[in-house]
Amino acid sequence: MKAAVLEATYTPLRLTDLPEPVAGPGEAIVQLKAAALNHRDVWVQKGLYPGMKLPVTPGSDGAGIVHAVGEGVDHTWLGREVILNPSLGWGNNPAHYNPKTFRILGMPEDGTFAEFVRIDAAHLHNKPAHLSWTEAAALPLAGLTAYRALFSRGKLREGDKVLISGVGGGVALFALQFALAHGCDVYVTSGSDEKISRAVALGAKDGISYRLPQWQKELGTKAGLFNVIIDSAAGPGFSKLVDVAGFGGRIVMYGGTLGNLTDIVPAKVFFKQLDIMGTTMGTPEEFHAMLRLVEEKQIRPVIDSVYSLEEIEPALRKMEESRQFGKIVLETGL
Numbered sequence: 001m002k003a004a005v006l007e008a009t010y011t012p013l014r015l016t017d018l019p020e021p022v023a024g025p026g027e028a029i030v031q032l033k034a035a036a037l038n039h040r041d042v043w044v045q046k047g048l049y050p051g052m053k054l055p056v057t058p059g060s061d062g063a064g065i066v067h068a069v070g071e072g073v074d075h076t077w078l079g080r081e082v083i084l085n086p087s088l089g090w091g092n093n094p095a096h097y098n099p100k101t102f103r104i105l106g107m108p109e110d111g112t113f114a115e116f117v118r119i120d121a122a123h124l125h126n127k128p129a130h131l132s133w134t135e136a137a138a139l140p141l142a143g144l145t146a147y148r149a150l151f152s153r154g155k156l157r158e159g160d161k162v163l164i165s166g167v168g169g170g171v172a173l174f175a176l177q178f179a180l181a182h183g184c185d186v187y188v189t190s191g192s193d194e195k196i197s198r199a200v201a202l203g204a205k206d207g208i209s210y211r212l213p214q215w216q217k218e219l220g221t222k223a224g225l226f227n228v229i230i231d232s233a234a235g236p237g238f239s240k241l242v243d244v245a246g247f248g249g250r251i252v253m254y255g256g257t258l259g260n261l262t263d264i265v266p267a268k269v270f271f272k273q274l275d276i277m278g279t280t281m282g283t284p285e286e287f288h289a290m291l292r293l294v295e296e297k298q299i300r301p302v303i304d305s306v307y308s309l310e311e312i313e314p315a316l317r318k319m320e321e322s323r324q325f326g327k328i329v330l331e332t333g334l
């Protein structure tokens with residue numbers, strides 16, 4: 001089978017012929033129709049992810065048809081259209097994953113930038129019927145992360161005022177769509193005015209460029225303070241999120257793209273009684289709940305662009321440079 005393989009960090013992924021994977025007990029082989037990129041794939045390529053193991057076929061998101069199942073797996077899965085939950089080995093505690101068993105599909109195990117992938121059959125889910133293959137492949141990792149960030153961690157309530165930073169990102173756009181579906185007023189930040197306009201066209205109330213030095217003041221004047229803020233940038237700009245958080249507000253962070261937090265004024269955190277919290281991926285139950293929300297509200301992932309497996313490098317560079325609005329998808333066998 002064809003697979004895009006990373007052999008050494010900071011090298012291009014190479015299209016390689018690999019043996020088709022074989023299902024062990026409890027596992028399934030899925031013939032992929034489409035896969036999707038996450039920022040994680042860029043971190044993995046640069047060796048900036050904990051527990052690096054090479055060579056590897058990256059890729060955490062995929063949708064396809066169940067091609068084979070191993071011993072002990074229900075044979076009615078065969079031939080079914082599925083999407084994959086890439087949050088592996090979470091464990092029994094919904095508060096956090098078990099660090100001894102948790103992995104994300106696509107490193108250390110081979111992932112979805114290939115024609116076939118092997119996965120524990122417990123991570124197969126029926127593809128939502130209203131989604132195309134490319135839309136279905138776009139959903140799993142980012143959809144799950146956004147769901148847990150908003151609902152389980154951020155305790156989102158209908159009518160809350162929500163701020164999503166860097167709305168062009170994959171997780172951020174799902175957070176926008178899910179919060180809108182939940183009846184919230186959503187504002188966004190972005191480095192691009194065009195992306196803000198596109199977010200407003202999807203239902204955001206308004207947005208502001210995080211490139212403006214005092215954007216938090218302008219946004220505060222326009223929108224007031226926020227109940228829930230979702231962020232993956234962190235870095236020195238995080239203190240501005242503290243400024244626009246309302247009393248009893250919840251700030252949920254799922255990434256640290258811009259590095260360490262600096263200059264947070266403690267008094268703003270304790271007088272406003274803020275909850276600042278982290279989140280990563282989600283539990284199997286949250287994956288189910290995310291799929292239910294997507295199906296009930298007929299939410300369709302926003303696809304930025306579709307590349308072939310051979311075009312993995314330009315696709316990764318587009319993500320690295322934040323040129324996308326929504327998910328970048330690979331056709332692996334449509």
Ligand SMILES: NC(=O)c1ccc[n+]([C@@H]2O[C@H](COP(=O)([O-])OP(=O)(O)OC[C@H]3O[C@@H](n4cnc5c(N)ncnc54)[C@H](OP(=O)(O)O)[C@@H]3O)[C@@H](O)[C@H]2O)c1
Pocket residue numbers: 037038039040043141142145165166167168169170171172189190191192195210232233237254255256257258279280281319320322323324
């Ligand atoms: N903890 C988890 O489970 C989890 C899950 C998924 C992702 N992540 C992490 O979260 C981050 C985003 O992942 P992704 O896959 O959604 O990436 P992505 O699709 O590449 O999105 C990254 C976005 O970051 C935004 N950004 C850049 N500079 C910013 C700034 N100064 N302030 C606010 N936003 C800024 C950009 O938004 P604009 O284009 O709008 O400017 C960009 O589109 C990565 O670090 C990733 O590793 C963590």
